[in-house]
Amino acid sequence: MKINTRTDTLTGSALDWAVAFCQNPRNVRLVPEEFVFFHTDRYHYSINWGMGGPIMEKENICAKPHISQRDGKHFYACKWNEAGDIGEYPSIGSTQLIAAMRCYVNSKLGATVDIPEELL
Numbered sequence: 001m002k003i004n005t006r007t008d009t010l011t012g013s014a015l016d017w018a019v020a021f022c023q024n025p026r027n028v029r030l031v032p033e034e035f036v037f038f039h040t041d042r043y044h045y046s047i048n049w050g051m052g053g054p055i056m057e058k059e060n061i062c063a064k065p066h067i068s069q070r071d072g073k074h075f076y077a078c079k080w081n082e083a084g085d086i087g088e089y090p091s092i093g094s095t096q097l098i099a100a101m102r103c104y105v106n107s108k109l110g111a112t113v114d115i116p117e118e119l120l
């Protein structure tokens with residue numbers, strides 16, 4: 001069963017699953033407590049620059065550090081940059097990769113996404 005979840009709250013395996021689903025929805029398969037992509041490979045887009053970085057480059061996603069007005073903590077705001085227009089699909093996260101991958105998923109699937117309940 002899948003649960004509809006806000007894109008801006010996705011983390012960990014749920015976020016990585018959503019990114020993999022954006023990349024190729026037919027090849028994402030769930031196995032106990034994790035997901036596989038192309039049947040055998042595990043992907044960690046939100047913590048591995050070698051996996052998430054190329055998506056940022058290809059999709060023209062930029063991430064910048066900011067300070068939260070609400071609690072004073074640092075976070076990264078991520079904005080979609082397409083055809084020179086910065087500001088579409090804004091996302092935040094505790095790291096640049098988390099913010100960027102949330103931005104990517106938001107741009108492809110929308111502000112909410114159906115995530116397998118096993119990943120939440």
